[in-house]
Amino acid sequence: MDTGTDATIEVRGLTKRYGRTVAVEDLSFAVAPGTVTGFVGPNGAGKSTTMRMILGLDAPDAGEALVGGRPYRELATPLRRVGALLDAEAVHHGRRARDHLLWMAHSNALPERRVDEVIELVGLAGAGRRRAGAFSLGMRQRLGIAAALLGDPAVLLLDEPANGLDPEGIRWIRGLLRSLAAEGRAVLVSSHLMGELEGTADHLVVIGRGRLVADAPVRELLAAASADRVALRTGERSRAMTVLANAGAVVAATDRDAVTVSGLPAERVVELLGAHGVPFSEVSAHRASLEEAYMELTRDDVEFGAGDTAARA
Amino acid sequence: MTAFLPLVRAEWTKLRTVPRWAGALVAAVVVTVLLGVLSGTASTDRQVGGGPAGGPAAPSGPSTSPDTVDEFHLVHRALDGDGRITARVTSQTDSHGWAKAGLIVRASTDRGAPYAAVLVTPDHGVRMQWGYGHDESGGGGPAPRWLRLTREGDTITGEESADGEEWRRVGSVELDGLPHTAVAGMFVSSPSRVEVERQFGSESIDEVSTQGAATFDAVAFEDEDGAVGDADESGWEDHDASLLPEDGGSTWAGDAVTITGSGDIGRAAFADDAVFDSLQNVVVGLLVVVAVSVLFVTSEYRRGMIRTTFATSPRRGRVLAAKAVVVAAAAFAVGLAAAVGVVLIADPPGSRPDPSLTDATVLRAVVGTGLLSALVALLALGAGTLLRRSAGAITGVVLLLVLPQVVAGALPLSAAMWLQRVTPAAGFAVQATIRRYDTALGPVAGLAVLAAYAAVAMGLALVRVRRRDA
Numbered sequence: 044m045d046t047g048t049d050a051t052i053e054v055r056g057l058t059k060r061y062g063r064t065v066a067v068e069d070l071s072f073a074v075a076p077g078t079v080t081g082f083v084g085p086n087g088a089g090k091s092t093t094m095r096m097i098l099g100l101d102a103p104d105a106g107e108a109l110v111g112g113r114p115y116r117e118l119a120t121p122l123r124r125v126g127a128l129l130d131a132e133a134v135h136h137g138r139r140a141r142d143h144l145l146w147m148a149h150s151n152a153l154p155e156r157r158v159d160e161v162i163e164l165v166g167l168a169g170a171g172r173r174r175a176g177a178f179s180l181g182m183r184q185r186l187g188i189a190a191a192l193l194g195d196p197a198v199l200l201l202d203e204p205a206n207g208l209d210p211e212g213i214r215w216i217r218g219l220l221r222s223l224a225a226e227g228r229a230v231l232v233s234s235h236l237m238g239e240l241e242g243t244a245d246h247l248v249v250i251g252r253g254r255l256v257a258d259a260p261v262r263e264l265l266a267a268a269s270a271d272r273v274a275l276r277t278g279e280r281s282r283a284m285t286v287l288a289n290a291g292a293v294v295a296a297t298d299r300d301a302v303t304v305s306g307l308p309a310e311r312v313v314e315l316l317g318a319h320g321v322p323f324s325e326v327s328a329h330r331a332s333l334e335e336a337y338m339e340l341t342r343d344d345v346e347f348g349a350g351d352t353a354a355r356a
Numbered sequence: 357m358t359a360f361l362p363l364v365r366a367e368w369t370k371l372r373t374v375p376r377w378a379g380a381l382v383a384a385v386v387v388t389v390l391l392g393v394l395s396g397t398a399s400t401d402r403q404v405g406g407g408p409a410g411g412p413a414a415p416s417g418p419s420t421s422p423d424t425v426d427e428f429h430l431v432h433r434a435l436d437g438d439g440r441i442t443a444r445v446t447s448q449t450d451s452h453g454w455a456k457a458g459l460i461v462r463a464s465t466d467r468g469a470p471y472a473a474v475l476v477t478p479d480h481g482v483r484m485q486w487g488y489g490h491d492e493s494g495g496g497g498p499a500p501r502w503l504r505l506t507r508e509g510d511t512i513t514g515e516e517s518a519d520g521e522e523w524r525r526v527g528s529v530e531l532d533g534l535p536h537t538a539v540a541g542m543f544v545s546s547p548s549r550v551e552v553e554r555q556f557g558s559e560s561i562d563e564v565s566t567q568g569a570a571t572f573d574a575v576a577f578e579d580e581d582g583a584v585g586d587a588d589e590s591g592w593e594d595h596d597a598s599l600l601p602e603d604g605g606s607t608w609a610g611d612a613v614t615i616t617g618s619g620d621i622g623r624a625a626f627a628d629d630a631v632f633d634s635l636q637n638v639v640v641g642l643l644v645v646v647a648v649s650v651l652f653v654t655s656e657y658r659r660g661m662i663r664t665t666f667a668t669s670p671r672r673g674r675v676l677a678a679k680a681v682v683v684a685a686a687a688f689a690v691g692l693a694a695a696v697g698v699v700l701i702a703d704p705p706g707s708r709p710d711p712s713l714t715d716a717t718v719l720r721a722v723v724g725t726g727l728l729s730a731l732v733a734l735l736a737l738g739a740g741t742l743l744r745r746s747a748g749a750i751t752g753v754v755l756l757l758v759l760p761q762v763v764a765g766a767l768p769l770s771a772a773m774w775l776q777r778v779t780p781a782a783g784f785a786v787q788a789t790i791r792r793y794d795t796a797l798g799p800v801a802g803l804a805v806l807a808a809y810a811a812v813a814m815g816l817a818l819v820r821v822r823r824r825d826a
Contacts (some may be wrong), residue, residue: 146370
């Protein structure tokens with residue numbers, strides 16, 4: 044593997060239109076070596092289109108995508124630099140799993156030994172001689188990851204790699220992604236489910252309707268989503284809400300005995316409740332989940348939300 | 357840049373690792389050869405039931421190939437050693453564009469004997485012909501025309517003249533095995549007209565004989581025994597080998613002789629092409645070649661595997677070229693193996709010899725079948741890449757190949773031949789080993805027409821693959 048400057052992805056001003064529909068608009072971000080970058084957005088946000096443009100499969104209408112500082116199409120033996128999983132279903136069902144990897148190895152002059160190594164690595168050691176058509180979705184997903192790892196590349200692009208994996212498989216892929224990043228590789232993983240990336244991604248690129256929504260470390264996004272909010276647990280919920288609302292806070296009941304308070308720091312909440320004699324069992328700074336942070340960010344960018352469904356029904 | 361050979365190796369791995377494709381290609385060879393066995397048996401049965409083949413004119417002489425005809429009326433005399441015969445064709449009836457009136461030197465009057473002739477035709481000027489198929493144009497116009505044939509050893513030279521004074525050489529040929537005493541004289545022949553009535557599945561061909569007639573005068577003859585100028589009928593003998601005996605004859609009036617005759621000397625327009633016929637089964641194998649060649653690319657589009665391919669090798673033109681090399685090579689092997697098998701087991705009816713692979717024309721047909729198969733594969737690969745859909749591409753290519761032949765059966769001969777010149781089906785011409793009345797195109801030209809279609813399909817595919825998103 045050749046890391047360092049080779050282990051980067053840079054996307055600059057990338058734009059793709061299909062007729063009048065804009066799939067990706069002026070998108071820029073970068074993936075650094077040694078990190079797992081989550082690439083998230085609702086279905087139809089433009090994640091797969093962006094990945095296809097990075098891989099030179101779709102031509103952008105504007106902008107450019109560089110892998111290791113060069114356009115993908117200029118790479119002589121791309122498998123040695125970039126591994127990609129776009130669609131686990133994209134295999135000929137009549138071909139044995141090992142043969143699928145074999146033609147890929149031949150095309151980039153990789154040794155046949157590599158084929159057996161990656162089969163072993165993704166846990167398909169016993170299944171290499173079976174036809175890909177007989178595989179479960181989870182096994183095909185592993186085969187696709189094996190294909191991505193074939194050339195021991197410094198850059199990895201994985202589109203929804205956890206699709207179809209069982210819980211054990213999801214645990215496995217998380218560990219694999221962490222270890223690949225720890226070896227200095229740049230890893231870009233897309234998902235439409237933020238939860239899948241919790242504890243895996245170091246950095247998040249969030250897009251909605253083809254536009255960049257956020258590009259920040261996971262820590263910052265969580266902090267922003269949690270900012271200025273206080274979780275309160277009290278036996279007298281309605282009294283507490285009145286007191287805090289009168290003091291100018293935005294108050295929302297989240298449970299029978301739980302309230303979320305925005306607009307007041309925790310010390311001020313404690314002070315106010317004490318002054319009015321409202322009993323409470325717990326006051327804490329609210330810690331948002333990645334899912335919440337994501338919902339917050341993409342609320343306006345969901346292409347086909349529940350509202351649409353309701354309107355159509 | 358991605359090296360090309362690894363791509364070829366990768367595409368080869370793709371082709372051989374889908375068992376259904378590899379199996380279909382092998383089965384294509386087996387089935388084609390088996391069909392050849394079946395149709396070979398059928399023709400043997402027909403032979404047993406039909407009695408001995410061959411007409412009343414029993415073949416004799418050194419060259420009695422059924423692919424040639426040797427029909428004419430001849431007024432001749434012995435030619436001892438070197439010599440020359442000269443005559444003027446004063447008139448020739450326009451019985452057929454290729455009716456022949458001229459001078460001939462033959463080893464004997466036997467059917468199929470070596471010969472060389474200089475002759476005049478109504479529509480094609482003066483010709484020098486020999487060896488049942490060799491033909492050289494001498495320009496000039498129709499009768500009246502002066503002709504001269506000179507023998508020096510085994511070399512025969514033909515000349516023509518408008519006035520009997522200024523002579524122009526038409527051609528010269530060496531006849532192997534010409535005896536010291538040969539035969540020389542004036543001959544007339546006139547080929548049959550072909551009347552073909554066609555309906556789907558059936559074809560009735562009528563061969564309507566025509567009678568040629570021509571008058572010669574100023575006949576001069578010399579050989580090592582002496583010379584005769586302005587000859588009259590003394591010393592001449594008639595030999596009739598006309599298609600219809602009643603057509604042949606000669607009448608002298610002083611130093612002029614009018615000769616009538618029917619038939620032709622040269623290739624037989626109605627000969628059976630046994631090799632061509634047995635190679636017809638190869639079309640079954642070609643259908644498999646079309647299907648596999650189309651699927652070789654459309655199966656990648658179907659599941660999006662083409663993206664894996666282009667991400668693996670971003671030089672798309674090279675990928676397509678590698679696919680072309682692999683699929684063409686496999687198709688060539690299939691076509692060649694099927695053709696070799698068919699020809700080896702072919703058992704033509706009658707007294708005809710089994711076709712031999714060492715025969716140049718048979719070899720051309722067999723290797724040509726391999727090339728035909730390879731070009732069909734390229735056409736199919738191009739169509740598959742353009743359409744990205746298996747069903748449409750397979751149907752389209754099969755129709756292009758088979759429909760002209762089916763439709764041709766219902767069309768007048770001229771329209772049928774036109775179809776076989778301008779459609780990809782022209783490629784089948786390479787399987788012919790003789791020229792016939794219904795030969796539309798030469799073997800190389802036919803293959804070239806198919807190659808042009810394949811090149812256009814691949815060219816468009818290349819442009820498309822480069823421009824469009826994968």
